Structure formats: C-alpha cells, structure tokens
Amino acid sequence: MHQNLAANLRHLCADYPSVAAVCREIGINHQQFAKYLNGRSMPSPNNLRRISRFFDVGEHILLGDHAELRRHTTQLAKTEADRRRDPLIDVFPGDLQRLRPFLGSYQVFFRAPNDSTKAIINVAFLDERNGTVYSRVVEALSEGKSSTRRWTRCDGKAAFRAGQVFVVDSERGPDAPVSLYILNKPHRDKSKLLFGTMSYLASLSGRTPTSSPVVWKRAENYRSVRELFSKSGIVDLKSTKLDMRIQQYLLVASTDSDAKTITE
The missing domain is CATH 2.40.128.120 (Quinohemoprotein amine dehydrogenase alpha subunit, domain 2)
Known part of the structure; x- marks a missing residue:
C-alpha cells in the first residue's frame, strides 16, 4: 500500500509546478509529504482525506493499484476537456x-x-x-x-x-x-x-x-x-x-x- 500511494502521488504531482506548491495548497508539511512520495510513511486519516480532496480522487483510488489511478485521471481529463468544449455540459439535466x-x-x-x-x-x-x-x-x-x-x-x-x-x-x-x-x-x-x-x-x-x-x-x-x-x-x-x-x-x-x- 505504501508503494501504491507513493506512485500515485508522484503521478498526480507531475501536473503541478512543484511538490512544494502542492504542499502549500493542501496545507501539509513538505518534509512529511516527501515521506509519502518515497513510500516511507503513510498519512494519517485526516491528511489522507485532505490529499484526496485536493486531487479530487477517492481515498481507495489513492491507495489502490497505480493502473486504476491512471484510468481514473484519464477519464477526469476527458471530462474537463468536455467542459471546456461545452460550457453547458453540466446544465442538463440538472437535478x-x-x-x-x-x-x-x-x-x-x-x-x-x-x-x-x-x-x-x-x-x-x-x-x-x-x-x-x-x-x-x-x-x-x-x-x-x-x-x-x-x-x-x-x-x-x-x-x-x-x-x-x-x-x-x-x-x-x-x-x-x-x-x-x-x-x-x-x-x-x-x-x-x-x-x-x-x-x-x-x-x-x-x-x-x-x-x-x-x-x-x-x-x-x-x-x-x-x-x-x-x-x-x-x-x-x-x-x-x-x-x-x-x-x-x-x-x-x-x-x-x-x-x-x-x-x-
């Protein structure tokens, strides 16, 4: 699980200017986050929840197989691209x-x-x-x-x-x-x-x-x-x-x- 999380976090952080920028946005200690990236430590339930919310990825996906995370982020990218092409994509059907x-x-x-x-x-x-x-x-x-x-x-x-x-x-x-x-x-x-x-x-x-x-x-x-x-x-x-x-x-x-x- 340590290695799954590490690989997944490295993949997600690659979309940002730096790991330090990610830490500032999440509000988490840079040194502690580096341990997650290296697979040397697991985040507390509170930190895991904050990381999950920041990347808009479920906790089970963060801790799961790296291939599943890549499939998930690919789908998210397609959704975001659709929203950019069609600003009303979320309007229909509403509730x-x-x-x-x-x-x-x-x-x-x-x-x-x-x-x-x-x-x-x-x-x-x-x-x-x-x-x-x-x-x-x-x-x-x-x-x-x-x-x-x-x-x-x-x-x-x-x-x-x-x-x-x-x-x-x-x-x-x-x-x-x-x-x-x-x-x-x-x-x-x-x-x-x-x-x-x-x-x-x-x-x-x-x-x-x-x-x-x-x-x-x-x-x-x-x-x-x-x-x-x-x-x-x-x-x-x-x-x-x-x-x-x-x-x-x-x-x-x-x-x-x-x-x-x-x-x-």
Whole structure:
C-alpha cells in the first residue's frame, strides 16, 4: 500500500509546478509529504482525506493499484476537456431526481404571434434516455381553409434548476432558430399545469423575436398520439376549449401581479 500511494502521488504531482506548491495548497508539511512520495510513511486519516480532496480522487483510488489511478485521471481529463468544449455540459439535466416527475406528454398553449385574440396548441413530450431528459415539441397548423397541416418539429433537452423546468429546443438545419421555455409548477398546486414563458422566433417575415406566456398541460388518458395531434392548432383565446386557468393566464400574464394571482 505504501508503494501504491507513493506512485500515485508522484503521478498526480507531475501536473503541478512543484511538490512544494502542492504542499502549500493542501496545507501539509513538505518534509512529511516527501515521506509519502518515497513510500516511507503513510498519512494519517485526516491528511489522507485532505490529499484526496485536493486531487479530487477517492481515498481507495489513492491507495489502490497505480493502473486504476491512471484510468481514473484519464477519464477526469476527458471530462474537463468536455467542459471546456461545452460550457453547458453540466446544465442538463440538472437535478434529475426532481425533473423525473415531469416526464410525459403535454399540450402546450401560448399566444399566437400574429393575432392577439388567438392561442396556438402544440404537443410536447419529455422522456429520459441514458440520464438525459430530451424534449420533442410538435406544431401542426392548418394551412388556410384546406385540411392540410404544416408540421414543425423541435427537438431539445430539459433541465431542472433553481426550482424551474428549462426546455431548450430547435428545429433541424444549420440555420434553425432556438426556443426557450421556463416553466414553474406553483407551490401546492395539485393541477397538471406548468406556467411560464417562452421565447422563440415567429414564423413570420424576418423571423421576428417573440415571447409569450405559456402553459404546459399534462396529457393523460389519450388513446394515441394521433388523438393528441388532432386537438392541436389555433383556437380563439376565449374559446370554451381552453381551461379557464389557461385562458386567464394567456390573456393577462403580461403583468406579474395578474400572473401570480392566476397561478396561485
């Protein structure tokens, strides 16, 4: 065990300017640390814990086979490299345990960007794969008076952070816009509604930046996805097809006080 620790410490210290610098950072006596490096002494449980925390390596790995330590540090290096390449790598899924209750199917309600008297209803799905929660939002709008529908699909990821559900998604293609949903379930609210805001580029000339209050309503007891899609499209904001709370939120959520009253 002495020799395992010595080899592992020498390997870890090689990434630093000097052993003295490591000792200063840990707050440990240089002469004592040199004995660990030479395999002549073992650290006390307290010192072993401090060394382990400094190098971000488990105590069992510090004391274990040198090949295992090299495998561990190689994986850490890859993780750090990934973080440098992708600053948002740790954002998704955030708190996965708190996000899991939100998995499932939803109807998504928001104000139409080109007509303040109308609401658009989309369909959304949140599902978990390999520890990440993925989103899929589908819009199916009728074109004119025909029965033909224009379908738009956006794929993205969801995260639970700061007590909110965040969904970021995009259509496919190199020039596709990105949309953001920030959703909240009011405290002690037993309904199946999530209230929030969405920001996106409207499908209008110039792809106008747009935001809208949005409500996600959990879809349950539907027989097929086709049935869900059949209920999507454009409706009048005052239509009886909309739940009263959804209707009120979309109509008056432009002011914080009104929105707070509706969601409580």
